[in-house]
Amino acid sequence: MLTYSFANTGSEPLYLHLYKCIKNDILDGVLLSGTKLPSKRSFAKNLGISNITVENAYAQLQAEGFIYSIPKKGFYITGLPENMPVNRREHINHEAGWIEAGSIMEEESQCKIDLVSNMTPPANFPFSIWAKLMREIISEKSSELMKKSPWGGIMELRSAISMHLKQFRNMDIAPEQIITGAGTEYLYTLIIQLLGYDKVYAVENPGYKKVAQIYKSNNVACEYIPVGSSGIVIEELEKRNADVAHISPSHHYPTGIITPVSRRYEILAWASRKKGRYIIEDDYDSEFRLEGKPVPTLQGIDIMESVIYINTFTKSLAPTIRISYMVLPWKLLKEFHAKLSFYSCTVSNFEQYTLARFINNGYFEKHINRMRNYYRNVRDSLMDEIKKSRLSDICEISEEGSGLHFLLKIHTEIPDNEYVETCRQNNINVSCLSQYYMEDNTQAGAGMDSCNNRQHIIIMNYSGIRMEDVEETVSLLCKSSGITD
Amino acid sequence: MLTYSFANTGSEPLYLHLYKCIKNDILDGVLLSGTKLPSKRSFAKNLGISNITVENAYAQLQAEGFIYSIPKKGFYITGLPENMPVNRREHINHEAGWIEAGSIMEEESQCKIDLVSNMTPPANFPFSIWAKLMREIISEKSSELMKKSPWGGIMELRSAISMHLKQFRNMDIAPEQIITGAGTEYLYTLIIQLLGYDKVYAVENPGYKKVAQIYKSNNVACEYIPVGSSGIVIEELEKRNADVAHISPSHHYPTGIITPVSRRYEILAWASRKKGRYIIEDDYDSEFRLEGKPVPTLQGIDIMESVIYINTFTKSLAPTIRISYMVLPWKLLKEFHAKLSFYSCTVSNFEQYTLARFINNGYFEKHINRMRNYYRNVRDSLMDEIKKSRLSDICEISEEGSGLHFLLKIHTEIPDNEYVETCRQNNINVSCLSQYYMEDNTQAGAGMDSCNNRQHIIIMNYSGIRMEDVEETVSLLCKSSGITD
Numbered sequence: 001m002l003t004y005s006f007a008n009t010g011s012e013p014l015y016l017h018l019y020k021c022i023k024n025d026i027l028d029g030v031l032l033s034g035t036k037l038p039s040k041r042s043f044a045k046n047l048g049i050s051n052i053t054v055e056n057a058y059a060q061l062q063a064e065g066f067i068y069s070i071p072k073k074g075f076y077i078t079g080l081p082e083n084m085p086v087n088r089r090e091h092i093n094h095e096a097g098w099i100e101a102g103s104i105m106e107e108e109s110q111c112k113i114d115l116v117s118n119m120t121p122p123a124n125f126p127f128s129i130w131a132k133l134m135r136e137i138i139s140e141k142s143s144e145l146m147k148k149s150p151w152g153g154i155m156e157l158r159s160a161i162s163m164h165l166k167q168f169r170n171m172d173i174a175p176e177q178i179i180t181g182a183g184t185e186y187l188y189t190l191i192i193q194l195l196g197y198d199k200v201y202a203v204e205n206p207g208y209k210k211v212a213q214i215y216k217s218n219n220v221a222c223e224y225i226p227v228g229s230s231g232i233v234i235e236e237l238e239k240r241n242a243d244v245a246h247i248s249p250s251h252h253y254p255t256g257i258i259t260p261v262s263r264r265y266e267i268l269a270w271a272s273r274k275k276g277r278y279i280i281e282d283d284y285d286s287e288f289r290l291e292g293k294p295v296p297t298l299q300g301i302d303i304m305e306s307v308i309y310i311n312t313f314t315k316s317l318a319p320t321i322r323i324s325y326m327v328l329p330w331k332l333l334k335e336f337h338a339k340l341s342f343y344s345c346t347v348s349n350f351e352q353y354t355l356a357r358f359i360n361n362g363y364f365e366k367h368i369n370r371m372r373n374y375y376r377n378v379r380d381s382l383m384d385e386i387k388k389s390r391l392s393d394i395c396e397i398s399e400e401g402s403g404l405h406f407l408l409k410i411h412t413e414i415p416d417n418e419y420v421e422t423c424r425q426n427n428i429n430v431s432c433l434s435q436y437y438m439e440d441n442t443q444a445g446a447g448m449d450s451c452n453n454r455q456h457i458i459i460m461n462y463s464g465i466r467m468e469d470v471e472e473t474v475s476l477l478c479k480s481s482g483i484t485d
Numbered sequence: 486m487l488t489y490s491f492a493n494t495g496s497e498p499l500y501l502h503l504y505k506c507i508k509n510d511i512l513d514g515v516l517l518s519g520t521k522l523p524s525k526r527s528f529a530k531n532l533g534i535s536n537i538t539v540e541n542a543y544a545q546l547q548a549e550g551f552i553y554s555i556p557k558k559g560f561y562i563t564g565l566p567e568n569m570p571v572n573r574r575e576h577i578n579h580e581a582g583w584i585e586a587g588s589i590m591e592e593e594s595q596c597k598i599d600l601v602s603n604m605t606p607p608a609n610f611p612f613s614i615w616a617k618l619m620r621e622i623i624s625e626k627s628s629e630l631m632k633k634s635p636w637g638g639i640m641e642l643r644s645a646i647s648m649h650l651k652q653f654r655n656m657d658i659a660p661e662q663i664i665t666g667a668g669t670e671y672l673y674t675l676i677i678q679l680l681g682y683d684k685v686y687a688v689e690n691p692g693y694k695k696v697a698q699i700y701k702s703n704n705v706a707c708e709y710i711p712v713g714s715s716g717i718v719i720e721e722l723e724k725r726n727a728d729v730a731h732i733s734p735s736h737h738y739p740t741g742i743i744t745p746v747s748r749r750y751e752i753l754a755w756a757s758r759k760k761g762r763y764i765i766e767d768d769y770d771s772e773f774r775l776e777g778k779p780v781p782t783l784q785g786i787d788i789m790e791s792v793i794y795i796n797t798f799t800k801s802l803a804p805t806i807r808i809s810y811m812v813l814p815w816k817l818l819k820e821f822h823a824k825l826s827f828y829s830c831t832v833s834n835f836e837q838y839t840l841a842r843f844i845n846n847g848y849f850e851k852h853i854n855r856m857r858n859y860y861r862n863v864r865d866s867l868m869d870e871i872k873k874s875r876l877s878d879i880c881e882i883s884e885e886g887s888g889l890h891f892l893l894k895i896h897t898e899i900p901d902n903e904y905v906e907t908c909r910q911n912n913i914n915v916s917c918l919s920q921y922y923m924e925d926n927t928q929a930g931a932g933m934d935s936c937n938n939r940q941h942i943i944i945m946n947y948s949g950i951r952m953e954d955v956e957e958t959v960s961l962l963c964k965s966s967g968i969t970d
Contacts, residue, residue, distance in 0.1 A: 063886065064780045065715070065745015078747045122627040131623045138616045142607040146803055182667040182807065182831035189674060197704040213827050219682040219704070230550070260550015262563045295549045318631055320834035322667065342698050346667035348836055349805035401548065 001038050001046050002031075014049055015056035022057065026066050026077055037067060037075040111429040113473050118404075119464035120318040124371060129363050130354065137353045145353065149345040153180030153325070154352040160359035161325055167365070168287060171300050171309070173327050179336070182322040182346035184284070184312050185214055188246075190343070191308060191326070192218050194336055195244055195278060202242035204232055206436035206454075208253055211246055211282075224438045227252060231259030234270050245271070246280040250295050253284075254436050254459045256399025256407060264298055271306040278332075279307045285403045287316045287368050290376050305329035313355065315404065315463065316368055323347050323355055375404055378462050378470065385474040390483045404463040407433065410456045410481055419456070419480065428476040433457035486523050486531050487516075499534055500541035507542065511551050511562055522552060522560040596914040598958050603889075604949035605803040609856060614848050615839065622838045630838065634830040638665030638810070639837040645844035646810055652850070653772060656785050656794070658812050664821070667807040667831035669769070669797050670699055673731075675828070676793060676811070677703050679821055680729055680763055687727035689717055691921035691939075693738060696731055696767075709923045712737060716744030719755050730756070731765040735780050738769075739921050739944045741884025741892060749783055756791040763817075764792045770888045772801045772853050775861050790814030798840070800889065800948065801853055808832050808840055860889055863947050863955065870959040875968045889948040892918065895941045895966055904941070904965065913961040918942035 004021040006014060025031040038046065040054045047054075058075055061067045067075045138145070144154075152158060158175035165171040181187045188211070192201075201215045205224035215222035223240040226233050232247050245267065249259035259267070271277040281298045289295075299309035312324035328336055345352075358364050379400060386392055386408070400406035412419070416432040423430045434454045458477075465473060478484075489506040491499060510516040523531065525539045532539075543560055546552045552560045623630070629639075637643060643660035650656040666672045673696070677686075686700045690709035700707035708725040711718050717732050730752065734744035744752070756762040766783045774780075784794035797809035813821055830837075843849050864885060871877055871893070885891035897904070901917040908915045919939045943962075950958060963969075 063743055063774075065743070065747055065749070068745070078745055117633065119633070120631050122631045125627070125631055127623050127627055127630075131620055134619055134623075135616055138612050138619075142610070142612055145612075146605045146607045146610055146805055148602065148604070148804060182671070182833075183829055185828055186667070186671065186831055193702045193704075210827055217678045217825065219678075258548055258550070260553075260563060262550055264550070319633060319829075320631055322829075322831055322833050340702065342695055343670055344668055344804075344807070346671055346807055346831060348667075348807050348833065350836070351833055 001043065003046065006047065006049065015053045015060070018047070018049070018053060018057035019060045022061060023064075023066055031077050033077055035077040036073075037077070039074055111424060111427050113428040113469055113476055114464050115428065115430045115459070115461050115473070117429070117464055118315060118319050118461070120320075121464060121466050123466070124374065125318050126363065126367055130358070133357045133361075133363075134350065134354045137350065137357065141353055145349045147349075149347070149349055149352065151341040151343060151345055152176070152178060153345050153347060154349065154356065156360075157352045157356040158325075160356045164359055164364065165327070168368075169283070169297055169300070171297060171327075177327050177330070177333055178325050179328060180323060180325045180345060180347050180352065182324070184282070184310055184314075184324040185210070186346055187310055187324055187326050188214050188280075189218055190336075190340060191244075191280060192220055193340055194332060195276075199243035199276070200241050202232075202237055202240065202245045203438075204247055204252065205438050206254060206433060207248075207438075209436065209438065212438060215246075227255060227257060229257065230263045231257055232263075232267065234263075234266050237270055243276055244278045244280060246282065248282040248284065249298055250281075250283050250286050251289070251403045253403070254405065254407070254431075254433055256401070256403060256405070258295055258401075261296075261301075264301065268298065268302055268304065268306065272304045277306060281307050281309045283309060283311045285315045286311070288372060288375060288404050290372060290379065290401065299327060302329070305331045308332065316371070317355075317364075321351060321355070323351060375462070378465055378467060379406065381467060381470045382460065382462055382465070382473065385470050386477075389474050389478055391474060391478050391481060394481065394483075405459050405461040408458040408460050408477075410458060412456050412481060414456075414482075416455055419458075423476070423480040426476050426480045428473065428480065430477075430480075431459050431461075433459060486528065488531065491532065491534065500538045500545070503532070503534070503538060503542040504545045507546060508549075508551055516562050518562055520562040521558075522562070524559055596909060596912045598913040598954055598961055599949050600913065600915045600944070600946050600958070602914070602949055603800060603804050603946070605805075606949060606951050608951070609859060610803050611848065611852055615843070618842045618846075618848075619835065619839045622835065622842065626838055630834045632834075634832070634834055634837065636826040636828060636830055637661070637663060638830050638832060639834065639841065641845075642837045642841040643810075645841045649844055649849065650812075653853075654768070654782055654785070656782060656812075662812050662815070662818055663810050664813060665808060665810045665830060665832050665837065667809070669767070669795055669799075669809040670695070671831055672795055672809055672811050673699050673765075674703055675821075675825060676729075676765060677705055678825055679817065680761075684728035684761070685726050687717075687722055687725065687730045688923075689732055689737065690923050691739060691918060692733075692923075694921065694923065697923060700731075712740060712742060714742065715748045716742055717748075717752065719748075719751050722755055728759075728761055729763045729765060731767065733767040733769065734783055735766075735768050735771050736774070736888045738888070739890065739892070739916075739918055741886070741888060741890070743780055746781075746786075749786065753783065753787055753789065753791065757789045762791060766792050766794045768794060768796045770800045771796070773857060773860060773889050775857060775864065775886060784812060787814070790816045793817065801856070802840075802849075806836060806840075808836060860947070863950055863952060864891065866952060866955045867945065867947055867950070867958065870955050871962075874959050874963055876959060876963050876966060879966065879968075890944050890946040893943040893945050893962075895943060897941050897966060899941075899967075901940055904943075908961070908965040911961050911965045913958065913965065915962075915965075916944050916946075918944060 004018060006017060009017045022031065040051050040058065044051045044054045058067065062069060065078055068078055069075050155175060157180060158178040161178050162173045162175045165173050181190065197220050200221045200223055202223045202225045203212045203215065204227050206227060212222050212224065223242055225236045225240065225242065231249055231252065232245060237245055249264055251258060267279060271279050279298060283297060297309060299307045307329065309327040313321060383397055383400065386395065386397065394411040396409045398407045398409065416434045420430055420432060437454060489503060491502060494502040507516065525536050525543065529536045529539045543552065547554060550563055553563055554560050640660060642665060643663040646663050647658045647660045650658050666675065682705050685706045685708055687708045687710045688697045689712050691712060697707050708727055710721045710725065710727065716734055716737065717730060722730055734749055736743060752764060756764050764783060768782060782794060784792045792814065794812040798806060868882055868885065871880065871882065879896040881894045883892045901919045905915055905917060922939060
């Protein structure tokens with residue numbers, strides 16, 4: 001009969017020791033497929049251990065499939081195929097070289113000044129209020145926190161967002177129309193599932209490359225539509241057989257163009273001309289119009305139910321709290337409910353409730369007002385500093401009215417890629433308008449300007465710039481532009 | 486010249502009032518396209534207001550595209566298309582009937598006892614520790630909290646998960662291989678983008694319907710593969726040209742089957758036979774094996790880099806904190822990095838850091854142990870209560886060893902759908918094994934049992950049952966089975 005030593009088991013349970021011994025013998029080919037194991041009782045007696053220890057060891061081996069039982073006969077070894085696992089640690093060590101080589105590391109800006117990333121300077125986030133509300137929510141809502149969120153999100157948050165949209169955008173939205181999700185990127189993928197994989201999705205050129213990347217990655221046709229001085233060019237939408245136009249009419253990134261009302265109606269008219277056409281209105285930084293009243297949304301003047309409005313708390317609160325939302329027209333909402341409501345909401349209940357209270361108690365409005373002042377000051381200081389500097393001799397500022405960036409056209413001969421690289425070496429991370437144009441350049445002249453006019457325009461995204469960085473920012477730009485004092 | 490009254494403006498700024506007056510006249514067709522507006526100075530004089538007020542009103546109208554300026558000539562009304570917005574509130578009121586009718590409401594169980602949903606009873610969630618850690622994180626890590634998470638998640642969390650996987654599953658995983666996301670459902674959609682839309686994805690039958698729904702919703706081919714008594718049937722994988730097998734070998738839901746090691750090697754062998762074949766190993770409740778040591782993962786014995794391991798904190802912590810993760814083999818990780826690392830991480834930094842500390846400080850292990858004891862007690866009480874009841878005369882219990890459910894076969898003539906409905910009327914929400922079979926029934930006999938044997942098996946998912954509910958649960962089951970004391 002099989003015999004194993006129980007001499008050096010240490011603190012290991014006996015059943016576990018026995019289990020390992022048998023398992024090793026199976027893996028080593030000592031115990032072959034079909035071999036009958038001793039009965040529990042006789043095995044226990046032989047080894048001087050209790051029946052229950054053998055039973056537990058057999059149970060574990062059986063659960064893992066190393067042995068099987070035939071009722072009233074006993075336990076047998078299962079057959080195993082040839083190929084056996086090798087030492088995996090070696091493999092990991094081998095691959096670790098690749099990691100260390102940095103090829104998979106984050107390509108994040110290591111520059112001191114960053115005019116590219118959307119960041120909230122830590123001093124601007126209302127940590128103490130957020131912590132207080134989170135604490136309140138945890139102590140008051142333990143049972144709601146453990147209850148599955150409805151697919152569109154917690155009603156309290158959706159109501160709060162609906163109120164916010166009424167106040168800030170004068171939109172009449174029922175909370176039920178709002179669907180929350182962990183980031184707009186995730187919501188785009190839901191929209192594709194909703195509208196269909198056979199549709200042609202049109203994105204703005206220039207524009208956020210990520211939007212096009214998402215459509216391509218989701219295996220749908222994606223067309224680049226030029227943006228003229230009044231927004232997206234409608235004839236191009238027609239020409240390229242677009243079904244869905246993904247646009248940011250209230251503040252186009254990176255040009256800053258605000259699509260005028262007339263063009264907005266034309267876009268709606270485009271959508272209404274054919275069944276199945278939709279507009280995705282990306283309103284990502286509408287809270288930060290720094291001058292005048294916000295422009296009305298497309299959603300607000302759409303009577304054909306063809307606009308999906310989408311917005312996020314990335315800019316208005318923090319990009320690291322992943323809460324975005326979309327507003328569906330009723331017709332699409334019904335479809336979404338039928339087709340996609342099986343998806344669980346991707347936002348944590350804890351943060352949904354905290355954000356709802358943050359909005360409902362008026363903290364969000366205060367925060368936005370504070371941030372608007374803050375950003376206005378940063379922008380003004382930045383523009384003042386530029387005007388005071390020798391950079392002003394060779395540059396022009398435009399599109400400074402809204403959003404958290406403006407354009408800085410520099411009269412220089414340095415090509416954009418070189419300029420960006422020089423900046424990086426000078427510890428400042430910048431991007432240029434030309435980088436936001438997508439490869440498709442067939443429609444020369446249809447865009448806002450010719451290729452040449454795209455050059456030497458820096459996108460001054462100041463959302464991550466602190467007041468104390470302003471001077472250095474301009475000084476580094478001077479340096480990078482070859483200006484020395 | 487245009488004249489407007491400034492009599493009843495109340496607290497409204499004058500520029501805003503003027504802006505509204507002009508805008509309304511444009512929208513009402515009083516001011517037609519091409520009409521020249523008065524010069525700022527003369528208009529201001531005429532209305533008895535300051536120049537700057539007129540300037541602000543014009544600026545706003547211009548920003549919204551209602552008017553345009555011709556340098557050195559003046560401001561003109563923009564032309565608007567015919568179709569004008571109607572009163573939207575009416576429309577919302579009209580649709581509200583549909584909402585009130587409840588057609589879009591959540592289809593959630595209103596039953597007192599719920600044997601279907603995966604819930605964490607609020608008393609089981611470590612609220613005070615979670616709140617404490619969240620508070621610590623907020624006060625210590627303000628700058629990290631505002632810094633964009635790497636695409637795969639915060640390294641601290643990924644390291645913590647890697648350590649957890651070593652301890653609980655004996656898996657040797659580098660933190661870099663781990664990618665976090667807001668729920669496994671979201672991760673599945675990333676996997677599709679990674680592996681391709683031209684692949685055939687195979688899911689288990691019976692199994693979670695949601696998994697198949699996700700594949701179908703993402704527009705990829707999805708095949709139902711029967712599950713035999715040792716797990717998924719390999720010949721069927723071959724027969725249906727599956728490229729990717731999505732399986733839960735460690736604890737199949739709902740049958741509870743644990744795929745034995747021999748079958749695991751066969752599945753790996755299947756994957757290795759053809760390039761581009763992959764296995765998605767869904768290990769969703771491995772922490773709650775209530776007896777013996779956990780079975781080794783497929784990932785742990787895979788040397789061909791063909792297994793994507795996926796797990797979640799839904800069961801082990803709470804379903805309402807949306808944190809899941811997948812482990813990619815190095816080859817796929819490189820591909821993911823090249824193709825999909827542009828996606829932002831979908832989990833909030835606040836919760837990533839909190840969970841990392843929760844794991845690192847040993848709270849997670851304690852929590853799991855506590856929960857394992859808790860669930861073992863609930864399960865034992867439930868089984869005892871069943872054995873004590875008259876239900877025991879007509880039922881058999883099986884697959885009670887792991888996970889948070891067992892099967893209860895009831896000898897009854899009542900069809901499953903009727904039984905479920907009767908239960909619901911008796912205030913208890915149950916599901917039956919037969920409900921987890923997908924329509925595709927071509928392969929009769931290939932499955933674990935014939936259609937007949939699938940009937941009358943209740944899935945006793947006790948994850949949301951509290952000790953004090955046990956008696957009532959069994960009593961309601963008796964009642965629903967037509968047993969009266």
